[in-house]
Amino acid sequence: MIAPLSKNSFADARGISALELLIVVAMISVITGFALMQVVEARQYITRENAAQQLAAYLEKARLDSVRRHPSIPDEMAQVSIINASFYSVTIDADGNGTLDAPRVISMPAESNLQFNEPYPRTIYFNWRGRTVDVDGNPADPDFVSLSHSHGSSTINLTAAGEPSLVGAPVSSPVVNSNPPPPSFRTTTQINH
Numbered sequence: 001m002i003a004p005l006s007k008n009s010f011a012d013a014r015g016i017s018a019l020e021l022l023i024v025v026a027m028i029s030v031i032t033g034f035a036l037m038q039v040v041e042a043r044q045y046i047t048r049e050n051a052a053q054q055l056a057a058y059l060e061k062a063r064l065d066s067v068r069r070h071p072s073i074p075d076e077m078a079q080v081s082i083i084n085a086s087f088y089s090v091t092i093d094a095d096g097n098g099t100l101d102a103p104r105v106i107s108m109p110a111e112s113n114l115q116f117n118e119p120y121p122r123t124i125y126f127n128w129r130g131r132t133v134d135v136d137g138n139p140a141d142p143d144f145v146s147l148s149h150s151h152g153s154s155t156i157n158l159t160a161a162g163e164p165s166l167v168g169a170p171v172s173s174p175v176v177n178s179n180p181p182p183p184s185f186r187t188t189t190q191i192n193h
Contacts, residue, residue, distance in 0.1 A: 044151040047112045052147050052154035052166055055080075058090045058106070059124065059156065059164040065092040066126035074125050074137050076100065081123040082145065085115040108147075117146040124158070131162045 062078035071077045078092045078100070089103040108114040124143070127133045134140040142158030144167075155167040 041151055044112070044149065047109050048114060048147055048149065048152065048154050051108060051112070051114055052156055054106075055088065055145065055147070056156050056164040056166055058088075059158070062090060062092050062124075063126045063130045063162050063164075066128060067130045069093055069098060070128040072128070074133065074135055077125045077127060077133070077137075079123050079125045082116050082120045084120050088116070113149040114147050115149065117144075117148070126162055129162075131160075132158055 059080055062080050065078040069076070069078075076099075079090075081089045081091070081103070083089060083105070086108045087105055089105045091100050091103040093099060094101050094104075122143075123135070125133045125135065125137075125140075127137065132140045132142050142160060142162065144158065145156045147154050147156075157165050157167055159165060
């Protein structure tokens with residue numbers, strides 16, 4: 001006897017349509033594009049923050065160098081000069097011989113489009129106490145330095161004592177005060193008043 005023809009299980013199998021494939025490819029493209037944009041922004045942020053931290057470190061080195069050497073005139077004071085939108089120089093006694101070395105010129109990272117806020121050129125002098133002074137050696141109000149590009153900015157403030165501080169974004173989560181529960185004691189605990 002001949003077996004009855006059984007139904008082929010592959011006959012009912014359906015594949016994916018071209019429209020479904022196109023939708024999946026479009027979704028993957030959008031997610032990948034979004035992820036790449038986030039990576040680029042994060043990279044720009046890190047570059048800007050690193051440049052700001054480097055400048056803050058040079059400002060602190062200049063301040064400490066003047067405190068260490070006790071210069072009496074501005075020409076002997078450690079200083080940081082913002083030359084233009086993309087370059088600054090640092091003049092300190094790096095070799096420790098008691099006199100200022102030749103200025104070291106530092107540029108913003110290549111292709112970062114980072115720029116200093118105006119005005120420039122401007123020079124920040126530090127006296128023997130580590131405080132900011134003007135070109136005549138008179139006390140000067142601390143000024144801020146800002147690095148910015150199309151993805152944001154970072155600011156370095158100088159305190160009244162001449163110390164640099166990076167200004168960050170405020171904390172976004174508020175502090176919530178709560179009432180803690182009263183303490184619980186074992187029944188055998190004796191509390192003396």
